[in-house]
């Protein structure tokens with residue numbers, strides 16, 4: 017192709033402008049109040065998005081949605097064990113393309129906080145440290161130990177060099193303004209004795225010696241030496257003070273939700289409480305706040321930590337696992353960020369005056385030299401609303417809330433009043449179909465291919481051993497699975513063979529889960545749970561006269577992620593007995609066990625394109641159900657539409673899944689206990705803790721498993737499932753994550769940002785209007801108004817009801833403004849609604865709509 021001279025000139029100019037833009041180095045320093053970038057104080061909202069927990073095709077959209085939500089910064093850990101697969105064998109492709117991710121952040125005009133660690137915890141397998149390092153002789157993780165320090169420094173240097181080479185530090189014109197060494201070590205420093213302190217100080221010095229030109233942070237590290245900034249991780253950090261008066265107050269982890277373990281309930285942190293915590297932090301002098309997580313994403317493959325961390329790392333974050341803004345959290349926090357930014361100059365350029373406005377009510381007033389004034393009024397009462405007086409005005413504050421007044425007069429936002437859109441999101445199921453290899457005309461009749469593995473020794477034993485070995489030491493985490501096989505001779509004179517009584521197999525294990533087979537038949541399973549990893553399996557078994565084969569499939573479900581000396585925690589079988597012989601109990605613990613690492617299909621990579629034909633699959637349109645140790649393969653079309661996709665595994669047992677060779681992850685629709693506590697409606701008031709607002713009691717912790725859209729081809733997608741214990745593959749569905757209804761509920765006395773005034777009971781110039789906003793997801797518009805009531809409607813999205821006060825024309829007013837629009841704004845004005853309706857009642861407008 018020949019470029020015209022004009023386009024050459026344009027290209028050159030473009031290159032020059034890009035180059036010069038990228039070459040502008042920023043000077044990042046700090047003082048007691050804030051980070052200072054090129055002489056300017058910064059108040060920063062940061063959002064954690066971990067690059068390997070989504071796919072590159074999602075990155076630009078996630079970063080953009082964080083920006084739209086009011087974030088200035090993207091934060092990520094660096095995942096050592098995803099990058100250094102074996103010593104000096106580095107990987108930076110696909111989900112691990114760190115440079116690409118940082119450049120996407122840069123292109124979005126945002127900053128980046130790079131938390132190198134390289135220990136990260138993060139509910140990530142082994143806390144991010146490669147398993148191989150545990151087997152480098154003499155290594156003890158995270159303490160004053162030569163091999164550990166050697167490999168840690170080597171990897172840190174590697175990452176720093178990579179970032180420098182790409183000019184990604186702010187000092188080089190890049191987006192990275194802060195970098196972290198180690199992670200929450202302060203919790204455990206004592207546990208490591210003298211080595212702990214020495215190691216922490218070494219880590220800080222080692223980091224500083226990297227000369228990255230931007231400050232280093234250490235989170236939860238009270239003794240971080242100057243100039244490293246110690247930062248706070250918690251649900252609330254307003255009471256945090258850095259360890260030196262010249263360091264700014266930085267909150268590296270504000271947890272807007274929590275993670276899940278297989279068998280646990282689903283935690284939720286209410287948007288009102290997250291907003292309250294953030295507002296309190298900035299009220300009390302904070303200057304950098306990061307949501308951990310803003311997008312949690314997915315623990316693809318076997319990257320989940322454990323034991324038992326789910327494949328979903330949704331975290332109840334402002335952006336959900338699938339990449340959609342989570343209402344109302346995302347929108348409520350966006351409005352909060354807008355309100356805080358209106359106060360930025362006053363906040364960063366003055367010292368606050370604290371005034372008490374009541375026993376549990378207070379205001380911090382910031383007045384800068386130009387006279388600009390911003391105030392944060394807090395009601396920390398966790399039960400009662402309050403009416404307070406401030407500067408001759410009266411303010412109503414819901415319990416456990418903060419009102420933000422960027423001009424010290426008008427409330428633009430209150431953390432307890434959610435005015436933003438809410439919605440109902442559904443997983444819309446769709447049968448698997450295939451147009452590629454139709455056995456007949458009906459696309460729904462799928463051609464399955466099935467391969468059933470042998471229990472126990474699927475090939476010659478890897479080794480034999482008298483008694484047991486440590487599971488993790490044996491697999492070195494190359495697989496979840498470790499087979500233990502032994503034989504047991506039964507004399508034909510044994511009474512149980514005739515009297516019909518059952519023998520009991522009793523297995524004890526340090527974790528994490530186990531399935532037992534006798535003579536190739538599945539007998540039973542057991543596993544630890546969220547807090548207790550060890551368990552005991554007791555199951556009746558059938559033995560025959562003569563030789564019997566006992567095969568135990570022991571497995572890990574994600575390795576420990578943190579804790580002192582966590583890498584030494586073992587797993588696996590510790591005792592096996594069979595009870596009920598005429599002689600009593602037979603102890604098999606000291607028998608000779610034959611070991612096989614992994615399962616056959618995984619070993620042969622039969623889930624990958626080049627391994628698919630390594631076993632003889634059996635073709636059938638009726639795949640077996642409740643069949644343990646079974647591989648299922650089916651060629652399918654992508655689901656319709658363009659919404660994100662979850663694989664519905666509710667009728668399956670436990671195992672692993674792949675699409676087109678890509679690792680979806682572990683599935684296990686393990687149910688939480690019915691006897692635990694769940695809430696119908698969460699009371700946001702009062703201190704949050706992870707189990708405060710749980711849902712899903714008695715339900716599978718995780719039913720749907722995210723499959724990124726970019727993994728699908730137009731036709732001929734190969735879905736491979738390895739089922740350990742038995743399920744019904746014909747019930748597997750694709751489900752599209754779809755916003756089915758959008759809702760808004762606004763009140764005359766409730767603020768939302770951009771609107772000037774409300775709730776100022778005695779204010780005379782309270783003439784601004786409250787507005788209700790509705791907005792449909794991409795490419796859809798409001799097709800039906802399913803509910804509208806101006807008056808005193810109540811209830812929540814999906815179940816609104818009219819109150820005693822109701823304007824009968826509400827629907828027609830809203831329809832006229834909103835129908836067929838992709839978004840609309842309805843003002844609570846006299847023009848739209850009668851002024852005199854229900855005097856003495858605080859009127860509200862509730863709208864529920866369908867996007868089509």
Ligand SMILES: *[C@@H]1O[C@H](CO)[C@@H](O)[C@H](O)[C@H]1NC(C)=O
Nearest residue numbers: 043044045046052054055056
């Ligand atoms: C960076 O800013 C600090 C103060 O904000 C100043 O002391 C220092 O000289 C600046 N460094 C450079 C390289 O401009």
Ligand SMILES: *[C@@H]1O[C@H](CO)[C@@H](O)[C@H](O)[C@H]1NC(C)=O
Nearest residue numbers: 389405406407408409424425
């Ligand atoms: C409040 O009202 C008092 C009495 O009217 C007046 O003296 C004072 O200046 C007012 N304060 C403010 C902040 O407006």
Ligand SMILES: *[C@@H]1O[C@H](CO)[C@@H](O)[C@H](O)[C@H]1NC(C)=O
Nearest residue numbers: 476477478479480608609610
């Ligand atoms: C393990 O023991 C079995 C049975 O005695 C034997 O056939 C096999 O060769 C042994 N394998 C190894 C690796 O020692």
Ligand SMILES: *[C@@H]1O[C@H](CO)[C@@H](O)[C@H](O)[C@H]1NC(C)=O
Nearest residue numbers: 279280544545546547548689
């Ligand atoms: C976990 O297992 C322990 C011991 O078996 C039991 O006491 C505890 O209730 C279990 N917890 C959950 C959440 O199932």
Ligand SMILES: *[C@@H]1O[C@H](CO)[C@@H](O)[C@H](O)[C@H]1NC(C)=O
Nearest residue numbers: 151485486489584585586587
């Ligand atoms: C694992 O092997 C190491 C030696 O490499 C040993 O020191 C350690 O005790 C073993 N762990 C367990 C839990 O048995």
Ligand SMILES: *[C@@H]1O[C@H](CO)[C@@H](O)[C@H](O)[C@H]1NC(C)=O
Nearest residue numbers: 510511512515517596597598
């Ligand atoms: C059957 O025999 C076993 C001994 O092997 C004995 O423990 C058990 O009680 C007997 N059961 C019945 C029902 O007689």
Ligand SMILES: *[C@@H]1O[C@H](CO)[C@@H](O)[C@H](O)[C@H]1NC(C)=O
Nearest residue numbers: 483591592593603604605606
């Ligand atoms: C079973 O044998 C093992 C190994 O010999 C021993 O440590 C264990 O105590 C025995 N169990 C019982 C219940 O006797």
Ligand SMILES: *[C@@H]1O[C@H](CO)[C@@H](O)[C@H](O)[C@H]1NC(C)=O
Nearest residue numbers: 823824825826828829849850
């Ligand atoms: C409702 O709308 C109808 C027709 O648009 C109008 O005639 C009627 O006056 C309205 N009712 C009220 C209470 O405003």
